[in-house]
Amino acid sequence: MNIPPTDPDALLARWRRFRESRNTALASDYGWLTLTSFQWLDNRPAAVELVPGLWSTGGATAFLTAAAPDGLTLAATGEPVDGTIRATLADEESLLWVHYGGGDGRQVLVELAMRAGRYAVRTRDSRSPVFTEFDGVPTFDYRPDLVVEARFLPYPEPVDVPIGTANPLVDGVHRSVGELVFRLPGKDHEFHLQAEEEKLGALTVTFHDETNGETTDEWRKVSTARPRVDSRGNRTVILDFNRAINYPSAFTPYGTCPMPVKNNSLDYRIEAGEKEPAIF
Template sequence: MGMKTGWLGMAMLLGLLVGCGDADEKAGAAGNVVDARFLADNTAWREQRKNELVAADGWTSLVGLHWIELKSHFIGSGPASGIKLVVGPPKMGMITQQDGRIFFTPERGVDLTLNGEPLKGRVELQSDRDATPGVIGFDEGKGALSVIERGGRHALRVKYADAESRTQFVGLDYWPALESWRIEGRYIPHPPGKTLTIVDVIGVANESPNPGAVEFERDGKTFLLEALGSADGPLFFVLADRTSGHGSYPAGRFLDAEAPRDGKVVLDFNRAYNPPCAFTPYATCPLPPAENRLDLLVEAGEKAYAKPIKVL
């Protein structure tokens, strides 16, 4: 989930600085010295973050999560469907589960694809836990249907490029970007094979690889964050702090970091970002473990998403 940007050329740097946003300008006016390169790099990160969210298959396009409960379900947007989709053909086909495997048989005459190729007959759909997940395309590529597995159960995930949550996306809001929130911490490795229990919003608990923790200081106090991932790769944090529900998303935020180097890890809280659940009710986001609930006011990074107001 990490997003990396390289150093920008001076010509691009000037252009990015123009669009840094009122909040960052106010931070400078308040006497906080912000390095131009840091500010430009952070602006580019924010732009990439937004582009990923509003991509045709980004999280803002997610419109459905349907659990596969029976041995077989007819699926489609029509009234006769056992699993009724909010988009797509009235009759799309039949989903079957057998011995933990999921199969799909398309309705005759419906124009569908599987991973970009024409879909004509019965196929097995690999889930998001497999090496090559199967994605069924419909409505000339606007729609995408796939299988996810959570706690031994399977569900259909539906994305649609014309979803209101995508077409009416109102943008992201951030606290001012400050270098003081880019903190170098001490990496504390755990014994090989250690895991941490992570519970998601649908109540499923998973044992996630927990290679170590990062100890850091802020406002004269010491804090600890447990990392997910692997010690020789990027680290991932699910955290909450005193802004959760008071400026930032109530269920917590995510943070990415580079692999430890010389026993150090840089935590850039300016790049703390909302989980997919902040934008759609159909995601299955992990929740912060008790170890990562900080008694700290992290006024940095992404604020709670202000969803558009529907006019009746």
């Protein structure tokens, strides 16, 4: 059901604080807006674009060989890379590994990542125009009618659902812990969205809706607090679509962000939350 109205000025002020925090987080140093490449590593030492050195993978381990004049330094310590260094990651892990470039030698931060069982590097350039020209994500106006109560129906056990990602060469898995069941204004049927569990029991749903490809990116996500038990014994959450946000893949072609599971598509125009950023 729809949430009973409360002080509209307080709700609007709270949403504006959320938006300020969101834009500040996106504009962080070496964040998603600074990505400038995604490159798979070969099993033989080879150059990659935008960064000096020779990069390779031996299966479970990644290697970087460089000389001190190349200007590469370890991100964690600032020590120059002179010789061969190595790192080992588990699948889906990342390591902010080395710096390079600019007057201070720190313009570019190189991330080592393990995706779909393969090593890749992503460059994060602090002078990327997407980052330096960012002035906030466009959003719809606040919609109090798209703040709804949802029942959480947990599964007996989490279910791993294979999914695609923003990178066609990387498959993903959605660990569904249950469904959020709710209604939307003007519709006479209930909607069901599969949810993933985040820290401290919070829930996140990744969804399609009928604005995708027009005013919004191909999919978005929205998070809730931990479910609470109401007076009727139902586990409920507040699902606020004004807090629907883009995945990093909306801002960069170098993301490997998860797509929604097959059934997380709404026959509804969710004209709330973040719009598609006009950056490409």
